[in-house]
Amino acid sequence: MHITIAPASTQTGQATIRFLLADPTNPSVRGVYRNLAKVPGEFKSHPRFEAVQGDIEDVASLNFKGSDAVLNIQPAIYEDKDNIARARAVSGNIKAAIQAAASVKRLVLLSSEGAQYDHGVGEILASHAAEIVLQGAAPEVVFVRCAYFMENWAAAIETIKKASFFFSTLTPLDFKLPHIATQDIGQACAAELLSTGAPLKSNPYIFDLEGPQPYSALDVKRAFEEAVGKELEVRPVEKEGLLEFWSTVFPPEVAKRITELNLSFLPGGVLYENSKPTGETRYGKTELVVVLKQLLGGQ
Numbered sequence: 001m002h003i004t005i006a007p008a009s010t011q012t013g014q015a016t017i018r019f020l021l022a023d024p025t026n027p028s029v030r031g032v033y034r035n036l037a038k039v040p041g042e043f044k045s046h047p048r049f050e051a052v053q054g055d056i057e058d059v060a061s062l063n064f065k066g067s068d069a070v071l072n073i074q075p076a077i078y079e080d081k082d083n084i085a086r087a088r089a090v091s092g093n094i095k096a097a098i099q100a101a102a103s104v105k106r107l108v109l110l111s112s113e114g115a116q117y118d119h120g121v122g123e124i125l126a127s128h129a130a131e132i133v134l135q136g137a138a139p140e141v142v143f144v145r146c147a148y149f150m151e152n153w154a155a156a157i158e159t160i161k162k163a164s165f166f167f168s169t170l171t172p173l174d175f176k177l178p179h180i181a182t183q184d185i186g187q188a189c190a191a192e193l194l195s196t197g198a199p200l201k202s203n204p205y206i207f208d209l210e211g212p213q214p215y216s217a218l219d220v221k222r223a224f225e226e227a228v229g230k231e232l233e234v235r236p237v238e239k240e241g242l243l244e245f246w247s248t249v250f251p252p253e254v255a256k257r258i259t260e261l262n263l264s265f266l267p268g269g270v271l272y273e274n275s276k277p278t279g280e281t282r283y284g285k286t287e288l289v290v291v292l293k294q295l296l297g298g299q
């Protein structure tokens, strides 16, 4: 089995490659990097891993020839550009490269919970656009709709280290939201890629992917306290303050779509009400405290 990961430098792409290279069926893996200097040492020396130069925004740079399966991840752009047009263009590139290769039987797209909505979900509209272009892009198509990444809390580490507090845009503080660890995403994506050729329950086959339990900001506080061994304060950013808060982090249009995304999963939001559930949910095993300890260890 030959599998391409595009792009491979993403945190979820890296996690998937680790599971693929450790798999007893010994698949070969090609990683697409726009900057080959970013290939991690752990993969570089692996006999079944090949790194190639490529940019998902440049169709001429994508070569999936010889691959049985492709994992596509579409990293967000944090610039004031039309992210929906970009998602459509990137998805068109992936589709064209699959068709040019002829060998690809299965496409797995890393998507997002809420991608079934065409309004009110902010940044997730890019995943919605990608799903529309990519259905039918290969004989077998799988959309893995992920919950909120546990790794997003890495943004809290700076103030925790400096001043023992962190901001939470997840409110009320006891409101629990599904989270997922990127290592569990990697495991789920690797399993889907390795199942190429096996019958799908539906085509596209779509499932939500969540962690073992949902977490609130207070749970995050407790997990960080366990990880750092000191008491912490969590400062809520209430709904009415979200746009101002995100505007300190991102340019204006990005801040707007991140605010809409943020509101969509809070009580009263489109995803909180979720009138269009995906239907199937799978659960990873990794708990939040494990991820927070890894994040703190890596800084």
Ligand SMILES: NC(=O)c1ccc[n+]([C@@H]2O[C@H](COP(=O)([O-])OP(=O)(O)OC[C@H]3O[C@@H](n4cnc5c(N)ncnc54)[C@H](OP(=O)(O)O)[C@@H]3O)[C@@H](O)[C@H]2O)c1
Binding pocket: 007, 008, 009, 010, 011, 012, 013, 032, 033, 034, 035, 038, 054, 055, 056, 057, 073, 074, 075, 076, 110, 111, 112, 113, 127, 146, 147, 148, 149, 152
């Ligand atoms: N965060 C969440 O809570 C959440 C939840 C659900 C779904 N998702 C989905 O997860 C996806 C992001 O996954 P991720 O966190 O694994 O990504 P990520 O780690 O944020 O991706 C960043 C990497 O992508 C590479 N990259 C960016 N644009 C590229 C291009 N045009 N060509 C080649 N490489 C490119 C960058 O390469 P360089 O190193 O060269 O800069 C960088 O290393 C998004 O589709 C998002 O919708 C996220």
